[in-house]
Amino acid sequence: MAFYLTSNITIGNYKNIKxxxxxxxxxxxxxxxxxxxxxxRITHMINENxxxxxxLEGRKIYQFxxxxxxxxxxxxxxxxxxxxxxxxxxxxMGIPVELECEGFASQLYDVIFNKTYENVTVKQLLKDLTVGxxxxxSDEIPAIPLKNVRFKNATGIQVLEYLxxxxxxxxxxxxxxxxxxxxxxxxxxxxKVKIGWNTVKDDDFQKRKVDKNLKIVVREKNAKGEVKRxxxxxxxxxxxxDVKIKADIPAxxxxxxxxxxxxxxxxxxxxxxxxLFLVPYANKGMVVELAGGMYPDKTGDYFIQSVNGxxxxxxxxxxxxxxxxxxx
Numbered sequence: 001m002a003f004y005l006t007s008n009i010t011i012g013n014y015k016n017i018k019x020x021x022x023x024x025x026x027x028x029x030x031x032x033x034x035x036x037x038x039x040x041r042i043t044h045m046i047n048e049n050x051x052x053x054x055x056l057e058g059r060k061i062y063q064f065x066x067x068x069x070x071x072x073x074x075x076x077x078x079x080x081x082x083x084x085x086x087x088x089x090x091x092x093m094g095i096p097v098e099l100e101c102e103g104f105a106s107q108l109y110d111v112i113f114n115k116t117y118e119n120v121t122v123k124q125l126l127k128d129l130t131v132g133x134x135x136x137x138s139d140e141i142p143a144i145p146l147k148n149v150r151f152k153n154a155t156g157i158q159v160l161e162y163l164x165x166x167x168x169x170x171x172x173x174x175x176x177x178x179x180x181x182x183x184x185x186x187x188x189x190x191x192k193v194k195i196g197w198n199t200v201k202d203d204d205f206q207k208r209k210v211d212k213n214l215k216i217v218v219r220e221k222n223a224k225g226e227v228k229r230x231x232x233x234x235x236x237x238x239x240x241x242d243v244k245i246k247a248d249i250p251a252x253x254x255x256x257x258x259x260x261x262x263x264x265x266x267x268x269x270x271x272x273x274x275x276l277f278l279v280p281y282a283n284k285g286m287v288v289e290l291a292g293g294m295y296p297d298k299t300g301d302y303f304i305q306s307v308n309g310x311x312x313x314x315x316x317x318x319x320x321x322x323x324x325x326x327x328x
Contacts (some may be wrong), residue, residue, distance in 0.1 A: 003076040005278075005316055009037065011088070011099070012068035020096055021312035022072060024084045026103075027321075028172045028183075028284045028305050031160050033103030035072060035084040038096050038312075064091055070101045074278060074311045081281040083309055085175040104176045107133040108156025116150045122163065122180055125149070129159055130178070138179040140186045144169075144253055167249060168257050172284065179285075182256050183303075191280040194291040195298060200317060201275040205298065208271050208324075270298050271322055278316040282307050288322060 009017045020040035026033045068088045073080035086103040113129055122144040126137055146167075151159060163180055164171045170183040179186045195202050249257075274290075276282065284304050292298035302322035309318040 005311065006075055006078045006080055007311065008073040008080045010069075010071045011037075011064060019311075021310070022074065022083070023311075024072065024307075024309045026084075026284045026307050028170065030306075031105040031108075031157060031171060031173065033084060033086060033105070033173060033175075035070070035086065035101040035103075037070070037072070037099040037101065039099070040096055064088060064097075064099060066090065070099070074309075074316060075281075076278060076316075081278075082175065083311075103173055104133070104135050104178075105157065105160070105173055107135060108160070111156035113151045113154045113156060113159050117146065118148060120146050120149060122146060122169070125159075126178065126180060129156055134176055135173075136177045138174075138177050138186060140181065141179060142181045142253070144181070145250060168261070174283065174285065182253070183260050186285060188283075188285045188287060190287045190289050190301075191282055192289045192291070193274065193276065193280065195274075195293040195295060197291075197293065198280070199274055199276055201273075204273040205270055205322065206272050208268055269300065269324060270302075271324060273319050273321050275317055275319045278309075278311070278318060282318055282320050288320065290322075 007019065007022070009019060009022075011017055017037075017039070019037050021038040022035065024033070024035040066088050070084065070086055070088060071082070072084040074083050075081050084101065084103070086101050087106060088099050089102045089106060090100040092098040092100060108129070111129065111133070115125075115128060117125070123137060123141045125146065126141070130137065144167075151162075154162070160171050160180075163169045169180050171178075171180050173179075193199060274288075282288070282304060284306055286304045288302045288304060290298060290300055290302055303324065304320050305323045306321040307318055308321075310316070
């Protein structure tokens, strides 16, 4: 069966726009997804209002502007999968024209958040934060209580950074849906990949080098200056690594966080990049069930940390960055 590239791209009110090239990036460690759309054979003209672009062959006039909603579906033989959804951040004039786009987290750039809570859950905090945006909250956000939280003139992005850095929570978007919780608390789909069968390149998928092992210890300091230390369940390491975290997080969540950090610290298996075709469809947070083929020691279930994709005249590719092996 022959495979041919197909796309379904909507920008603002314009549907089925055919690009010259599309590149996109999505990463568990980054709040903001990104996408660049290059339009073919376009003369870009400056206007007092929205920028106009004119297709010299098709004689189609488009008006694109910052804030226009963007939806990108790409695939083979009209079986297209959503690769990006967000908004135009910048229109770059030139021939060809480039549209730089960002995901739904970009709606939080201009949010100024002033709130003080004696007691609040993470989910309620996020509900207050996302009022007036198009952001949806994941049903899988756990009920994590917080105490004595205060934000003054904080941007929406800074609030997310607080949850990530001060409480060591995973914070990431699946298109318009925001998840905040422990790294593997969200149930995601699994995809099957076999090295040498449906991979393009696997040179960058190598065994992780670990110099020495450390025992993770989470350290809380309350308003009275009292320090509480929560250690991972690992008992065999003498050296310790302290991780600071906000006080008053419930013990069960603290233990889950510290054990997750310990699992990452201990990991000695394979990690890195695999380059795939556009199928199977991959997105961050998914799990790759990898068959090693000629490299059986690479077989296992791996967490997708990020996806970088390209679509254009040279074909379609997605490069997945795989993290440590998952337990089934």
